[in-house]
Amino acid sequence: AQKITQTQPGMFVQEKEAVTLDCTYDTSDQSYGLFWYKQPSSGEMIFLIYQGSYDEQNATEGRYSLNFQKARKSANLVISASQLGDSAMYFCAENRDDKIIFGKGTRLHILP
Amino acid sequence: DVKVTQSSRYLVKRTGEKVFLECVQDMDHENMFWYRQDPGLGLRLIYFSYDVKMKEKGDIPEGYSVSREKKERFSLILESASTNQTSMYLCASTPGVTGVTEAFFGQGTRLTVV
Numbered sequence: 001a002q003k004i005t006q007t008q009p010g011m012f013v014q015e016k017e018a019v020t021l022d023c024t025y026d027t028s029d030q031s032y033g034l035f036w037y038k039q040p041s042s043g044e045m046i047f048l049i050y051q052g053s054y055d056e057q058n059a060t061e062g063r064y065s066l067n068f069q070k071a072r073k074s075a076n077l078v079i080s081a082s083q084l085g086d087s088a089m090y091f092c093a094e095n096r097d098d099k100i101i102f103g104k105g106t107r108l109h110i111l112p
Numbered sequence: 113d114v115k116v117t118q119s120s121r122y123l124v125k126r127t128g129e130k131v132f133l134e135c136v137q138d139m140d141h142e143n144m145f146w147y148r149q150d151p152g153l154g155l156r157l158i159y160f161s162y163d164v165k166m167k168e169k170g171d172i173p174e175g176y177s178v179s180r181e182k183k184e185r186f187s188l189i190l191e192s193a194s195t196n197q198t199s200m201y202l203c204a205s206t207p208g209v210t211g212v213t214e215a216f217f218g219q220g221t222r223l224t225v226v
Contacts, residue, residue: 006154009152035214035215043200043219043220044217044219044220045202045204045215045217047214047215050214091154091155093155093215095206095215098142098143098160098162098206098208099157099160099168099170100145100157100160100204100206100215101157101171102147102154102155102156102157103154104152104153104154105154105155
């Protein structure tokens with residue numbers, strides 16, 4: 001079965017510092033996609049960033065970038081210059097053959 | 113504005129009741145999903161559907177069934193609710209086109225079984 005591993009259940013980071021949230025996956029397929037979602041305390045799921053397995057460049061969206069290391073099967077999320085509003089749960093997910101599987105999440109706390 | 117709508121935000125049901133959770137999307141998406149979210153366990157896939165009347169089991173289908181009679185609607189059914197099915201349930205949809213990106217989520221239904 002597909003498996004997404006997020007090894008950091010919780011993290012505390014000082015405001016304005018950069019943050020790296022870890023994610024590894026275990027697919028042996030050639031074609032797949034990787035996502036990151038943010039879930040604030042309100043509960044909504046907010047799409048942040050996507051990386052396709054054939055994309056040669058790391059995906060970036062504003063302050064978010066995805067450090068994609070295909071050989072290591074890792075897709076870490078990097079948040080630059082963290083803000084208080086970044087405090088939330090973060091989920092990594094894989095889309096393989098239209099089936100989307102999520103990791104257990106990392107709860108990020110940004111400290112003022 | 114794209115939308116996935118779940119019929120209830122909060123539900124309280126009794127043990128043994130048959131429970132229906134409804135999800136409707138207005139984006140003509142092919143794929144629809146039901147997840148449950150529990151603290152420390154993330155989102156776990158219950159069932160997904162890639163076409164009308166088509167369904168596939170996810171990682172935790174036991175105690176659940178689904179129905180997709182129309183493309184826009186995907187229902188999750190708890191045949192006989194139990195207290196261990198108390199959880200947050202999230203519905204999502206994707207276009208189903210290769211290479212397309214995000215899943216769109218509903219607002220969630222918090223189900224309590226007493």
